[in-house]
Amino acid sequence: MDFATLLLFVPACFVLNMAPGPNNLLSLNNAASHGFGASCVAGIGRLFAFAVMIGLASAGLAAVIVASEAIFNAIRWVGAAYLIYIAVQLWRSRPEEPDAKGEQTKANIVQLMRREFIVAAGNPKAILIFTAFLPQFVVHDRPVGMQFLCLGLVFLVLEWVAIALYGYAGLHLQRLLATPWARICFNRICGALLGVAGVALLVGRRS
Template sequence: MDLVTLLLFVPACFALNLAPGPNNLLSINNAAHHGFLVSCCAGIGRLIAFATMISLASAGLAAVIIASETMFIIIKTTGAAYLMYLAYKFWTSNGPTIAHTEKEAKVRITTLMRREFMVAIGNPKAIFIFTAFLPQFIVPNHQVSPQFLTLGAMFLLLEWIAIAIYAYLGLHLRRWLAKTRAKKIFNRICGSLLGGAGLALLVARNAKG
């Protein structure tokens, strides 16, 4: 990959990483309730989902998924349903307390990682990023797979930086969330935004439509 391509890719990619969305909202919520490090570790679930999508796109399978209306509807509906489930959980929660034992902390991180993974893997928009955005920076007269994997690795690195940035923002909400009422308000705001994202995902149309 030449320097010019790299200079074009990094800022464009990072803009996508920083774009507000369900996963970045989770990073804020996780940091606000559990701390910066836990939120960053939970983001690994998101990175695993994106790495899976990058592998599919590199193998050409993502294009098949997008071309299949049935598969698209299944992914879209599953992702929307999970977002609305999270919205309900946030809306009815007063906010968890900070874990006091190592065992509780491990279980919590595992749960948050799974939540990040499910939100990311159920969003077909992410597949569009890897099938429409990344190929724009592929040099045709070079081997495609190594370039795609390199771009994918850079995307994941920038994504984790974005996770840290949103987690840092969430960290500064912890003092405000010390009160139960503030936690309830914050969770209901997050729940409303996630529910809105779920509804938007549910009405999203296939690329062919």
């Protein structure tokens, strides 16, 4: 991969990383509810899911998943069901007590990471990105595996930056969420948006 290709790939990739979506909404909510650090650590779950997808794309297995209607729909349905489940959980959640918030955050880190992983892994659009977007920047007369590795690493670094930026935005939302009622409203707004994303994923058709 040459420098000119990298100059084209980085801005195009970063637009995808920063696009509003279920995972970025989770980062926003995690930071507002648990803090910036918790949001960034939880994002590791998303990065791991994307790393697996990049590995599948480089091995050609992702193309098989996209080509198989049954596998693709199964991933779509599971991902949609989990998004709706998270939406219901956020809608029904209650704000944590200030003095117990630190302990609660530590206890929930693994759960937050698992949530990020499942949302990322259950989104078939992410698979399409790695099977349709990354190959556009691969030069076929050079080692493909190494190019996928380099492009994948750049993608993951930029995704980490997006996680941090959304987390930073969510951190500043804490000032507006000083009251329990405000936090309940925020969780319900996030839950409603995730629910809409889940329904859209459930009823959407593959192009």
